[in-house]
Amino acid sequence: MKISKKDVINTAELARLEFSDEQVEKFTSQLGNILEYIEDLNELDTKKIKPTSYGLEISTPLREDEVNQTITVEEALQNAPQSEDGFFVVPKVIED
Numbered sequence: 001m002k003i004s005k006k007d008v009i010n011t012a013e014l015a016r017l018e019f020s021d022e023q024v025e026k027f028t029s030q031l032g033n034i035l036e037y038i039e040d041l042n043e044l045d046t047k048k049i050k051p052t053s054y055g056l057e058i059s060t061p062l063r064e065d066e067v068n069q070t071i072t073v074e075e076a077l078q079n080a081p082q083s084e085d086g087f088f089v090v091p092k093v094i095e096d
Contacts, residue, residue: 002032003028004028005024008024008028009024073086
């Protein structure tokens, strides 16, 4: 698939990006190379390959949830610079 400068400029406008003429040339070439590579991949017979989200078999080791000893609110707030009514007091960062 061939990509034109016009395609790159149109896509940049849709994404609200501004590129110099030099960047448009560079991206046109790079995107063209990517699309050529994808065309090469389309020639492969993948009918017998089952879809996967990873190239390798990956499993997430899980453990059973266990109730452990917890600390009290007082212990959690013990080293806090400032606390009030069982909560940490932090500076306000969002204006009304």
